[in-house]
Amino acid sequence: MFLSFNHRNIAGTVIAILVLLLPVSAQGADDAIEKLPPSNIWFAPAADGSDLPDAYLQSAALQTEGKDPHSALFTETEFPSAVTCGRCHQKIFTEWASSNHAYASISPMFHKFEQAINDLSSGTIGSFCVRCHQQVGTQLGEPRELPLWDRSIVAREGITCVTCHRVKAEFGKVNGERHIEPGPLSDPVVGIGRAENLGEVLQNSEEYKVAGAPGEEGTEIHLGAIEFEQIGDSQFCVSCHQVAVNLGIKLEVVWEQYRDSPAAEAGITCQDCHMGKVPGEAEGYAEWPVAIVNGRVVGDPKARHSNHAFYGPGYPIAHPGLFPFNPRGLRWTIKEWLTFDYRAGWGEPDWEDQLTAGGLEKPDFPPEWTTRKDRMFARFVIQQNEKLLEDKRRDRLAVMENGSRIDGPFFDGSPPERGEDLDLRYRVTNTDKGHNFPSGSLGAQPEIWLNVALINPDGENVWESGYVDSLGDMADLHSLDVAAGTVEHDDQLFNLQTKFLTTNVKGTDREMYLPVQFDIDQLPFLRPANVPTSVLNHPPFVRMEGRSIPPLGWRDAEYSIPGELLTKPGTYRLQVRMRSRAEPIYFMRFVGATKEMEQRINDWMIDIHPYAVEFEIK
Ligand code: HEC
Ligand code: HEC
Ligand code: HEC
Ligand code: HEC
Ligand code: HEC
Known part of the structure; x- marks a missing residue:
């Protein structure tokens, strides 16, 4: 099954998806390059004859009409848009366009959550969130509360090309405090040393139709490339992927887990698993030319290709006209x-x-x-x-299946007997050597849980765990239906989601999904502690309850099915699947998400490793 994923990654997203007229196979990659139109279809003349990126620049100008007339141009000269880079790096652009990096700024859930937490904290969170999610905009001085539609287009692009390829200093775990070098497109890009042929292109600027020197005619191009080793290392990612809030609450913990992992030991990087040819596995890289300039392949057509989709469980719920990032949509x-x-x-x-x-x-x-x-x-x-x-x-399904395994059911002790309670377990293994499954990022509230059901000989579902309530939430303490008494609490639920625990006034712990003060609890998220965090090891009144599985580790999901459900002789079926969703619905309601957002979050729920086994009761 994974062959098809490899196939797509080798043969190229650009071609396989967008130029549907060209069926390509892995061996056909060379031919495909020959036949590739001068540029990606996104840049080919549109139905109305308009070309890109000229059309893009025009719409950018149109959209800023009535404001500072130079602002569109100005942002282009400081921070070039991905569209401009995509003109020569078409495949990378297309992969990036539907990635969660491209989504970071447009994400409706980000905006609802960001607004809610700023309201709850009377604004003390300030620009904390936007400096990662809308880093270019923040650096341009756009105020945090500026609505998306009033921002520059490059700020809407989220983690865009220049966010990574214009950083040339090492930054550690600094919660997104990085510096992107401003400058026009002709300024050098930062990379790992895959620009050996750039000199040749610049020298033959007429042949390649590029502006080989400032002021020259032709397509604009970067006139240099800076080699920067860190961009190829895991450390490069952690200035955004390890997040600590002021009191030691960690919203992103992937670096901590990775640092001690078998992958780190073996020298496998984040890039190896998240940019390689197999989603989530260090199985090497696809091949593709680094650049195709005005229809000419530059250098080795089989150069190492880093996939910029950044595979992961996340998914977009924005209007499909707004995301993926499609330059034509800017009209x-x-x-x-x-x-x-x-x-x-x-x-x-x-x-x-x-x-x-x-x-x-x-x-x-x-x-x-x-x-x-x-x-x-x-x-x-x-x-x-x-x-x-x-x-x-x-x-997304591939990365989740590649990162996990389910074994079982195991009936410990005696086989299933008529009328006897049945104890069974499934084993869930994290097959990913890099970090926990899931990494347990709290800000994002991602959910992974097990859904197990028993079907009796009459085909009736007689027992289930991991079922959902009327909103689609698991039936745990956060479920609004459980609270209202309309759905039964799921006592045997196996859920890998991380939760916050807060200590309430009676001194007992309780689960909470956002520890800001909406009742009498402390405000540990935002208010300075009166006892140093180093003394308590966690902030006063709040701590994290991690339930994720460490690299190559496993956890058993144990269930007990009452004997009264097993009184009928015949064939029973046990069904299992792991479910993954980006956000709980109760949380979406809490931050004021719309019904449309809820629907899209549920639409994208996936079933990982679904299968069934049968057993007989005599
Ligand atoms: C240091 C960088 C950084 C900061 C600061 C940051 N985030 Fe994130 N955010 C991330 C990363 C990285 C992910 C992806 C995590 C994952 O998938 O595990 C993410 C994911 C998310 C998601 C889920 C994806 C989506 O778009 O639906 C939401 C929502 C979100 N962040 C909201 C916020 C809010 C609200 C704040 C401020 C309280 C914030 N973030 C601050 C880096 C950051
Ligand atoms: C007019 C074409 C053109 C445009 C536009 C363009 N590039 Fe390039 N890029 C190239 C060429 C040619 C190379 C060198 C390829 C080679 O050596 O095989 C290159 C190489 C690179 C490399 C590899 C550098 C290294 O050291 O590994 C990166 C990264 C890169 N470009 C990023 C960008 C970004 C980001 C943008 C937009 C800001 C951009 N490019 C715009 C043509 C272009
Ligand atoms: C989140 C960071 C990030 C973003 C965003 C990003 N890149 Fe990259 N890019 C990388 C990394 C990391 C590498 C590979 C470095 C290595 O070799 O390990 C890379 C490699 C490249 C290369 C070299 C060729 C290759 O396949 O390895 C080019 C060209 C490039 N990127 C262009 C772009 C363009 C164009 C965009 C925007 C559409 C973009 N990048 C967005 C991180 C990023
Ligand atoms: C400038 C900050 C920044 C940098 C640098 C960065 N990321 Fe991200 N990354 C984010 C944010 C923010 C998100 C989530 C955006 C969203 O969904 O709203 C994200 C999402 C992701 C996802 C998708 C997660 C999911 O749930 O699907 C992966 C995988 C990822 N990043 C890997 C990397 C790797 C590997 C690197 C280093 C090469 C890197 N990132 C560098 C900010 C960053
Ligand atoms: C050995 C391969 C491997 C390595 C190394 C690796 N990852 Fe992952 N990553 C995965 C797989 C598989 C998943 C999907 C399963 C999951 O969610 O844990 C994933 C998921 C993620 C996610 C989605 C959120 C989540 O909670 O799981 C983010 C973000 C991420 N990785 C970032 C990183 C960063 C940053 C690094 C480096 C510090 C890294 N990964 C190293 C394989 C890897």
Whole structure:
């Protein structure tokens, strides 16, 4: 099964997804390069004849109209957009476009959470969150409360190309305090030394149609590359991926886990597992040219290729016109996109035909969507984006399956007997050598749990653990339905999600999903402690309850099924699956997420390693 993932990664996302006319195989990669259009389809002339990135620059200018007339240009000269880089690094651009790095700034959940925590803390959190998620914007001096639609486009790109390729000093675990070198596109990029052929391109600037020197005609290009070893090391990632809040609460802990892991010992880096050809495994890298300039392949067509999808369990829930990052989508503003009803048939030929024929009641279109032509163009953008999202979904399942294993069920002691209580267990193993499963990042609240069900000989589901309530939440103490008494508490739930524990006034611990003061508890998140954290080892009144599994470790999920459910002779079936979701719904409600956001979070839930076994009761 994984062959197909490899295949895609070798053969190229750009080609495999976007140039659907070209079926490519792994061996066909060379041919594919020959046939690759001058640039990625995103840059080819659009249906309306507009070209990119000129069209992009125009829309950027349009979108800042009425504000500082130079601001679009200005940000381009300081921090070039990914679109500009993508002109020559098409495959990397396309991988990045649907990555969670590209999503960091646009993420609706980020904004709801960020606003909620700022409100709860009376603003003391300040720009803490935006400095990682919207680092370029922060460096440009955009205020934290500036709405997404008023930000520069490069700030909307989140962790964009220059966020990594314009950093040339080593930063440690500094909660996102890094420095991105400002400067025009012609300034050097930072890399690991894969620009041996850049000199040749610059010398033959006419052939490659590039501006080989400042002021020269041709496509703009960086006139140099700085070699910086740290970008190839795990340490490079931790200035953002290890997060400590003021009192020792850690929102990201992946570095701590990695540092002591078998992977670190073996010299396997974050990049090896997250940018290689197999999602989540250090199985080497795909091959692809480093750059294709105006249709000409530069250097070795089989150079080592670092996949910029940054595989992981995360997924986007933004409007599909706004994410993945599609330069064509920039034709409309964020506010305009939000009024495009993508769930209805707008812009689909059949639907449009029916509308024209009078077979549909005409929706009250907002001004920018009144013409069929515009709706069809918008639908085209959404369809391109949905292709990228399908791939993301596949990679996500692959990284989760590659990082874990389920064994069992094991019936310890005697085999299942009629009318007897049945004790069983499944073993969940973290097959990833790099860090815990899941790493246990708290800010993100990601969930991974086991869902086990017993089906009796009549095909009825008679027992289950890991079921969900009416919102889709697990039936634990946080479930709103459990609190209301409409759903039974899931006593045997196996859940790997990390939780905060707070000490309440009675001195007992209780689970809490966001330890800020919404009742009489202390405000450990934000207020200075009166006892040094080093004395208590954790902040007063709050600590973390980690339940994730260490590298190569395992944990047993134990269940007991009452004998009264096993009185019928015949064949019983035990079904198991691990489920993964980015956010709990109770938490989304808490920060004021919309129904649409809830729906999309649930739509993307995946089943990892689903299987069933049968046993007989005589
Ligand atoms: C030091 C950098 C850093 C800071 C500061 C930071 N984050 Fe994050 N954030 C991350 C990283 C890295 C991830 C991905 C973690 C993962 O998948 O395990 C993430 C993921 C998230 C996610 C889940 C993904 C999504 O977009 O839905 C949300 C929500 C989020 N952060 C909100 C916040 C909020 C709110 C704050 C401020 C309280 C904050 N972050 C501060 C680095 C940071
Ligand atoms: C006009 C084409 C063009 C544009 C635009 C362009 N590059 Fe490049 N890039 C190249 C070429 C050519 C090379 C060298 C390839 C080789 O040596 O095989 C290169 C190499 C690189 C490398 C490898 C450096 C190393 O030392 O490993 C990185 C990283 C890079 N570019 C990033 C970027 C970023 C970021 C942008 C946007 C700010 C960008 N490029 C824009 C053509 C371009
Ligand atoms: C989160 C950080 C990060 C972001 C964002 C990022 N890169 Fe990279 N990039 C890397 C790392 C790490 C490497 C590989 C270094 C190594 O060899 O270990 C790399 C390698 C490259 C290379 C060298 C060729 C290769 O495949 O190894 C190019 C070119 C490049 N990146 C361009 C881009 C472009 C264009 C973008 C934006 C669309 C981008 N990068 C976004 C971190 C990043
Ligand atoms: C400037 C800060 C920054 C840097 C540097 C950075 N990341 Fe990230 N990374 C983030 C943020 C923020 C997110 C989550 C964004 C979101 O989903 O809202 C993220 C998401 C991810 C994810 C996806 C997680 C998921 O749940 O799917 C992976 C994997 C990842 N990063 C790996 C890396 C690696 C490997 C490096 C180093 C080469 C790196 N990152 C460098 C900020 C950063
Ligand atoms: C041996 C391979 C391997 C190495 C090394 C590795 N990872 Fe992962 N990573 C995985 C796999 C597999 C997953 C998916 C399963 C999971 O969520 O733990 C993952 C998941 C993640 C996630 C998603 C969030 C989560 O809670 O799991 C982030 C973020 C991440 N890795 C960042 C990093 C960073 C940063 C490093 C380096 C410090 C790193 N990884 C090293 C294999 C690896």
